[in-house]
Amino acid sequence: MSLLEVDGIEVRYGAIKALKGVSFEVNEGEIVALLGANGAGKTTTQKTVSGMLRPSLGEIRYDGKRIDGTPAHELISLGICHVPEGRHVFPRMTVNENLEMGAFRFKRPDDKLQAHVLDLFPRLRERIKQQAGTLSGGEQQMLAIGRALMGKPRLLLLDEPSMGLAPLIVKQIFDIVREINNDGVTVLLVEQNASQALALANRGYVLETGEIVLTGTGRELLADDRVRAAYLGEEIAS
Amino acid sequence: MTDFLNYLILGLTRGSMYALIALGYTLVYGVLQLINFAHSEVFMSGAFGSYIIIHAVVGDGKSLPWFGVPLVFILGLGSGALTGAVIAWSLERVAYRPLRRRGAPKLAFLISAIGMSFFLSQLAGKLFNRFTNNQFPTYFQQNRRVLSIAGADVSVIQLTLIVTAVLMMLFLDRLVSGTKLGRSIRGVAEDAPTAALMGINIDKTISRTFIIGGALGGAAGFLFGTAFTFSNIMGFLPGVKAFAAAVLGGIGNIRGAMIGGLLLGVVENLVPTAPWNGHAWIGIGWTDVVAFVVLVLVLVVRPSGILGERLGRAA
Numbered sequence A: 001m002s003l004l005e006v007d008g009i010e011v012r013y014g015a016i017k018a019l020k021g022v023s024f025e026v027n028e029g030e031i032v033a034l035l036g037a038n039g040a041g042k043t044t045t046q047k048t049v050s051g052m053l054r055p056s057l058g059e060i061r062y063d064g065k066r067i068d069g070t071p072a073h074e075l076i077s078l079g080i081c082h083v084p085e086g087r088h089v090f091p092r093m094t095v096n097e098n099l100e101m102g103a104f105r106f107k108r109p110d111d112k113l114q115a116h117v118l119d120l121f122p123r124l125r126e127r128i129k130q131q132a133g134t135l136s137g138g139e140q141q142m143l144a145i146g147r148a149l150m151g152k153p154r155l156l157l158l159d160e161p162s163m164g165l166a167p168l169i170v171k172q173i174f175d176i177v178r179e180i181n182n183d184g185v186t187v188l189l190v191e192q193n194a195s196q197a198l199a200l201a202n203r204g205y206v207l208e209t210g211e212i213v214l215t216g217t218g219r220e221l222l223a224d225d226r227v228r229a230a231y232l233g234e235e236i237a238s
Numbered sequence B: 001m002t003d004f005l006n007y008l009i010l011g012l013t014r015g016s017m018y019a020l021i022a023l024g025y026t027l028v029y030g031v032l033q034l035i036n037f038a039h040s041e042v043f044m045s046g047a048f049g050s051y052i053i054i055h056a057v058v059g060d061g062k063s064l065p066w067f068g069v070p071l072v073f074i075l076g077l078g079s080g081a082l083t084g085a086v087i088a089w090s091l092e093r094v095a096y097r098p099l100r101r102r103g104a105p106k107l108a109f110l111i112s113a114i115g116m117s118f119f120l121s122q123l124a125g126k127l128f129n130r131f132t133n134n135q136f137p138t139y140f141q142q143n144r145r146v147l148s149i150a151g152a153d154v155s156v157i158q159l160t161l162i163v164t165a166v167l168m169m170l171f172l173d174r175l176v177s178g179t180k181l182g183r184s185i186r187g188v189a190e191d192a193p194t195a196a197l198m199g200i201n202i203d204k205t206i207s208r209t210f211i212i213g214g215a216l217g218g219a220a221g222f223l224f225g226t227a228f229t230f231s232n233i234m235g236f237l238p239g240v241k242a243f244a245a246a247v248l249g250g251i252g253n254i255r256g257a258m259i260g261g262l263l264l265g266v267v268e269n270l271v272p273t274a275p276w277n278g279h280a281w282i283g284i285g286w287t288d289v290v291a292f293v294v295l296v297l298v299l300v301v302r303p304s305g306i307l308g309e310r311l312g313r314a315a
């Protein structure tokens, strides 16, 4: 059975329909990539899954139970952790306090887990007392991911973790996503960086103006002409 | 010198009241970016609430044994805080939450706040205008001197006010920086949608913020009422001053509100009475003017207040 089933959801911002009946599923243990141009509705999809937005139509099931309409602060207790677009670390809290915020749903943060997170991101360990707002973009991204891990995710939603980062850091982050997945965490990954995302993902979906237009395994999508034309422009030109 | 110290002590007494009230403005501003103009009436309600309880317990207070005094004082502080907390909590439920649900513009909140302020103040007048003397029972010798520094006297009530206020502020500081509740308040203040992703219930956190701010304001109402007199319009001037103090310290900043309150109290008492030899240059009648001139001057130099963020928050 799928861990997450999204079934025909429609999401509106006032009169604007951002999602027009989106359906997909994510199986336990998978990495699933969600691709699409700017404004296609990727962020909207993730926000709806994590409870920040409510669909006006359709259903979302997690572990077999309906979760659409459940507010975000309740969903995290089911193990749905969302690393939002643009990182959104708490700028005036220290790195350590940000990590503690990630573990807010527990009585107290898990020290072993925190040590593990800091092993994944040694840079955060060096800056543990620094205010998060003064970290570099890449460090903030690491903190945002580390903070989500502190919530012990079963399903991790990552929204453009590579945005604005140097290629070397992007590679690091993707390696860490794979490591997290190997630890048994299911990942729904939104990316612009299609080739790297598809290389990492088991399966992918392509969104276009609020609708899923294509789906397949990572390999299939990488080979698909439409994907190559739209997201890997330079390769088709050769 | 003696005069200077006298006014300094008076300033600290007043200032600690402003600081307690200012915390309510700044806490609510932190989580809602809203100036809760009805907070001055939360303060007033604390005085009435504690008066009713104390009056019921001690009557005119003349026959209170010595060991009863601290008990009555704590009872007053507690009932003032409780009244303030209840009023502030209800205020949020009635006047702000429905607007928040509908995504109302900022101006609507402001009007709702001012409306509630008038309503509460008039309601208290209507209900309690039979309290003619507007004074707490004299259950202890408030004006007895406890210590004297270089000829300046500190009275029981002044010392009690300052010590109680400082203790409450230290408590709040610990609460906000060292507990989960405090962390949830800071999280909502910094980035509410992300705080929700961490499992923080935004509505509950906002309610709790109002409760904490209301309790401090209500306790201040009791302290103020005990030291001076109380009435249904007593909130106005201390409310405006405390609001000024919150802005002075940097609205949204908790330590800023404490510093701003104390500073405003001290400055408004020291400046008009200078050079403290009985022949003041400005005159005590200008106290309120001085307070606001100082506010304007500080804001010209530091538009976001003493401890405020530079304009435009990080991230």
Ligand SMILES: Nc1ncnc2c1ncn2[C@@H]1O[C@H](COP(=O)(O)OP(=O)(O)OP(=O)(O)O)[C@@H](O)[C@H]1O
Pocket: A013, A016, A018, A036, A037, A038, A039, A040, A041, A042, A043, A044, A045, A085
């Ligand atoms: N708060 C909002 N109010 C109104 N419209 C919105 C809002 N948020 C998003 N939209 C619109 O919904 C559509 C989908 O936006 P979304 O953020 O989901 O896109 P995206 O696929 O994540 O794009 P990007 O790659 O640029 O992040 C866009 O047309 C956008 O303008």
Ligand SMILES: [Mg+2]
Pocket: A042, A043, A044, A085
């Ligand atoms: Mg997006």
